[in-house]
Amino acid sequence: MDEALGPPPEMAGKAEELTPMLSQYLELCERYGDALVLFQVGDFYETFCSAAETTARLLEITLTQREDSTGTYPMAGIPIDNAESYVETLLDAGYRVAIADQIEDAAEASGLVERAVTRVVTPGTLTETELLSATDNNFVACLTDGYGLAFLDVSTGDFYATELDRLGAVSDELERFDPAEAVVGPDAPREPFGADCMVTPYERSAFESEAAAAKAASYFGEGSLAGEAETRAIGALLAYAEYARGVRADGETGRLEYLTHLTRYDPREYMLLDAVALRSLEVFEPRHVHGLEGAALIETIDETASALGGRTLRDWLRRPLLDPDRIRGRLDAVGALRERVGDRERAGECLADVYDVERLVSRISRGRADARDLRALESTLSVVPDLRACLSAAAADSDLLAALESGLDDCPDVRELIDSAIAESPPVEITDGGVIREGYDEQLDDLRRTEREGKAWIDALEADERERTGIDSLKVGHTAVHGYYIEVTDPNLDAVPDDYHRRQTLKNAERFYTPELKDREEEIITAGERADELEYDLFREVRSEVAEATERLQRTADAIARLDALRSLSAVAAEHGYCRPEVGADGIDIEGGRHPVVERSEASFVPNPTELPRERPIAVLTGPNMSGKSTYMRQVALISLLAQVGSFVPADRAEVPIVERVFTRVGASDDIAGGRSTFMVEMTELAAILGAADGDSLVVLDEVGRGTSTRDGYAIAQAATEYLHDSVGAYTLFATHHHELTDVVEELPRARNYHFSATRGDDGVAFEHDLRPGPAGASYGVEVAEMAGVPASVVDRADALLAGGTHSATPSTGGARPESDPASTDGGREALLAELAAIDLAETTPLEALNLLSELKSELE
Template sequence: MVTYTPMIQQYLKIKAEYKDCFLFFRLGDFYEMFFNDALMASKELEITLTSRDGGGEERIPMCGVPYHSAENYIKTLVERGYKIAICEQVEDPKSAKGVVKREVVQLITPGTIMEGTMLDDKENNYLASINESSDGSFTVVYNDLSTGETSLANVKDGWQSVVSELFNRPIREIVIPGDLDERYQTELKERLEVTLSIQEETKIPEGFDSLTEELNESKELMEAYGRMLNYLQKTQRRSLDHLKPVQIIQLKDYMTLDMYSKRNLELSETLLRKGKQGSLLWVLDQTVTAMGGRLLKKWLERPLMNLAGIEKRLEIVEGFMEQFFERESIREALQSVYDLERLAGRVSFGNVNARDLIQLKQSLGKIPEIKEILSQFENNGVHGLGRDIDDLKELYLLLEESIHEDAPLTLKEGGLIKDGYDGRLDDFRYASKNGKKWITELEQKEKQETKIRSLKIGYNRVFGYYIEVTKANLHLLPEGKYERKQTLTNAERFITPELKEKEALILDAEEKSVDLEYQLFLEIREKVKKFIPELQMLAEKVSEIDVLQSFATVSESNDYVRPVFNNSRQVQIEQGRHPVVEKVMKDGSFVPNRVSMHDETDILLITGPNMSGKSTYMRQLALTAIMAQIGCFVPCESANLPVFDQIFTRIGAADDLVSGQSTFMVEMLEAKHAITQATKDSLILLDEIGRGTSTYDGMALAQAIIEHLHEHVHAKTLFSTHYHELTSLADDLDKLKNIHVRAEEYEGKVVFLHQIQEGAADESYGIHVAKLAELPAQLIDRATEILRQLEQKQPDGKTENNQSDETEDDLQMSFFGSAETQKTGKPVKKKNSQLHDELMKIDFMDITPMDAMNILYSLQKKAKES
């Protein structure tokens, strides 16, 4: 560092403390980056890379962004998982004796964003921290800095449960101890795609004790929360007064939805596009406030298990549905309510502007109207929502009296404070706006009093304001009133105490007015800060109103009904529908179905062709249960359900590229998770388990899983399969029931009726599905011939004509005979054991039509060569 210039040495010294951050180093009107930061930033931000002389042997790479437009560049870097250290000049360059003093004033990380343009209005932005206890349990802490919300959960079921818990929320960054297992760190980065940050200090910082009352001095919980608080203090370096007391999440009070279930059921985003549209959240979100949208997502992530809590929500939803016009009035009023949670956060954080406070005032102005509308509902639950709302009239009046309606975004240009709020400011404004008028009036007044018609008031930069009188009229001036200031050839210039007093106001009015407005604004902000707890409480109540009216709105528009709950583990849904598929199919062609599982039925074994709707049928049961337990009406004619404690799903097939696991391994891991974690109060959905391996292996595994669930787990289970042999299990397992999805042949084509009926399916219609996919006709005909010959075989391995094994082999090889053989259909008595072995390995029930075409082509080619 000795060879570098003093400024570069200063940069390197600060950068050494923030090695994992881009250092935005303030130089004049730019944030500059040097060395490796400049190389990386120029690529990530697509900005020009330059260089400068830094005193060393080589020029230093450099790039920069204007400070007034830095927010967009910071947003880009944060969205890509980077951290930014903002280094500002903390000394006036004019008074600096050398290099201007600079300090890092804030760290901006993916989990600590406060700027509104970087945040999704209806999405929380969580920072999480993990603490591992000596007993092997983990404590997970969540914080949304923008709203002040902090919660904590103790996970005792191992590391995979921690990953599932973290997957359940929109987390951008996780704070960990430096000694956390490397395998865990790798999994967090790769599976959850989050930024990891190290924080070792776990002692609760001074001044935050009031936030920890619910932790009951538990050492493990205090350390976990302390890690989070220390990281927030280290990165933000400003007021955190808006942080709410930490709340403990009692996981046993909520339905467990592991990462597989949340993904497979597409609760908040779709599997394919990773977007909201097409998810259950997309269907249910009729909220009109940002905070309501966030609360809805939280409810969806954690469905209730407390029946009283569920019924309370359902009762309010029913009340909203009963009075359409009042509900629409509520929706209209809520549209004028801004994001109170994040406004409170910005007040505390010190980055609130005058327009934010105007939004806050306008929001508070709507609260009395909302209370009045709620009082008009006959439903006691809805009526009670408005009973305890504090409209914060005192805060409203403060903002109404002080902040100008058309205040600018910046705080140091004036125009923030209303006239009449502060006498000093009014004087400054009067002097600034009416200075010339006042001077003119004073001049007329002095002329009248002195009878000097040539008297005039002038101004210059050296002497300021003055009264000028010609020497011929000096004798007319009253004695003692005027103080001589300057003598000219033919005139004298004077000043009076009154003019001297006003001169200071006039000359400094504009500057002092702006400075005073800024100081008054800071004072108002401090006054508003005292209302933060009440604002946060108000935000919670408004959010709840918004979510419940949203449930009522979507339930009425989609013809949902109120579910009924039972304690006898019965599932009885009449004319049930899939809420998302139904909405996508706007033509009303969705076919509703019944789900019936009495206390004596634990497993429904579902058979039927591909594309018939088995997966949709399974998913719609799970989504109906989730909707019911978050307090929403459900898509059916009637629903009688138990309260499920967990939902497990194995639907769809996809390789886990992150962990390098095959489709079959993923299938087995998800099945194992369900089998080992489920209770009799759980719901399990297993779709075609075993299809990822050979036919006999798959069938054996599927049967063993069904038997284990039947004998040991007793959870309500929907199990779909193409292994028709499994339908015979209904003869031996008394709590298993066969159902199938109807399909009919019509003029050589299959028609899917999408109707569930009792009993097993008689065909799989695989070749018909291949026809629908418009595979070549020659291929379809050949597959039909192969299927016919395969179906001639009996389970004991003999053909219908009881031919010998050798003849059977020859028949098998006839599939690959000469062109003449293929035309006549007569077998060629030619043996080829290699081709025979390859054919016998093919699982025709578990390959796609295109796979079949490729296999047939390959085998035919080998047959011709042999």
């Protein structure tokens, strides 16, 4: 966003000089100075002056002019019926959008139509279905000084809050919830928020302790009050959500009545996966390698049938459990559903007919639901008895399923109300009639009957008048301006009866009315208008009555969501041969472990065991590139993650401990904008792991020390291994190409060596992807280079260098670094000088220059 918001400069301070409508527009722009105001004028949302120029440019719409007694102004507008797509474009451009609707009927207004901002649309307060992901939450966060943190999904009512003791923990939680927007207090830090999160400073008064506590208590009672920082985050976020909601049609600021439940949580109750771990394990987003995109973990285990279940499964992956009893409760439920194929499949069929109840209830409570939304709710509730029936047998083997069965309330009173009041196939617009079912309201039925009978009389009028007058070409019609008429062409005017009164003259005909036709017209119009008004009022009454059942409906939605997530996990377990893990074990013991994503794409995937007992938790892995080390380490981490979600896992047998945090250091990446080289990023990640991991952590290290000289890199790798062994004690999988490290591991009592085997044959190297004890015998680096298409002359030269022992890297056969070094020969020094001459200093950051200098110095030494 490159323009300042607030009132257009041309209008600022000129309210008394403007027309009443533009003065009203100016007032709203001043009140909502951080948003672009879309101002309803008839069937369009308009902007004026410099705001119109901005809108026209961003939305690629025509910039027009408005002329009145005070002058000429630029104007640009969008149709209300298609506003969502334009609003999305404005949000993508970094704007907040204030929607100013007419809250008064223009036909009844005496003078200027009253308008008010009925909602402020921001990335974190979206409620429009078209702009939201069906299977993921859309959170707005709130952060205070003192690290009070709250998250709210305005579209569903999901509300979480916590209080943290350090800034790093704030970053971890933000990564976990991934908010689209963050509201920050006056003294709150801005550093933890990523570039994709819109940061919104909000008024200081909302963050004051007394005001925030009162706001929180007004929604959730005095019991919701916690630590001061957390309470301030809760109260300020509620105030911001009310601000974003705007005013109701009656002009009153609206509470969010559907916010009925606050979840106060301690992050230590869940496994922590930081941003690095989520990315490297590809939990939600697959990696892009050479333009090719793989699959994420969520894609392989998500067979949910509803949006409710999809969001719940994602939430479980964000927050794997640490409580063994809760984990076993989910595993019991997954196992019970897995064994009952028929019930599981029938439940899936029922769930496929379920609408997004959470978002339906949100719209109903906010007064934005239409008749089709109510019908969708009734349709979903009608499925609930069948879902309960599907659970009846499985519930006997699972306390969790039994609880879900009892929580599935089909709300028969709500169903009956909607079914009796709302037409089966209502129109989209709730003001156009046809919404209320016949028989629901006697007065409405009488009005509709009068309207129908009047129209039937008019339908018969044309034939009756042709017969009475003898004019075969006589027509009866209707226009919005002139009403009903009888049309006679000029050649037949002599046959017009005396009771015909002229209404309109056309080029070749005259239009007439009769007293009886006029009376019928007034009767039809009056009955139709009264019926439309009554029908709209009845619909609002029904919607309000349904809204009173919000808490019951939300409980049912929660039960449906959890059932769908469990059913998905059970279906995946059955289809792909997953086993039930034993959680809380004293070490990792896996037989036939598989990577849940990779095994789907590789028909010949090779399962592997993992044995990391508590007394010997460190495994150092060696072997050539492409042998399977990286896949193997990730699969162990993913098996642990899935087990603590409460899922069965891809293995023949699995015993896993409760892991409180998973750390990963995988792959090469840099931070050019931040001035950090690949090696600096690697060391930063390693520092974070060594500083935070403990005996209840799982650490995955895929190479350490490869971004610097061989000697430096090996020294760092050895020191890190020893530190993990002596001071940390975490379950550790460390893949390395520093073969000398395997000799060190032999001397560490709590560590052991493993390798992935490969064989050299006439056709090159064959990778067996088979994990075996002990260190690897060779790296096969030159062979891999040949397989990758490196020119034969380069491959031959590399072989000759290896055979001659004049290389600086570790020999392919493993063992200690050779005494000869390229820097000790004239040729080596010339190579280093050539490398130095090739450096482009203009394109090298200071940090990169220091790293290069350190590497060259090491080689010379």
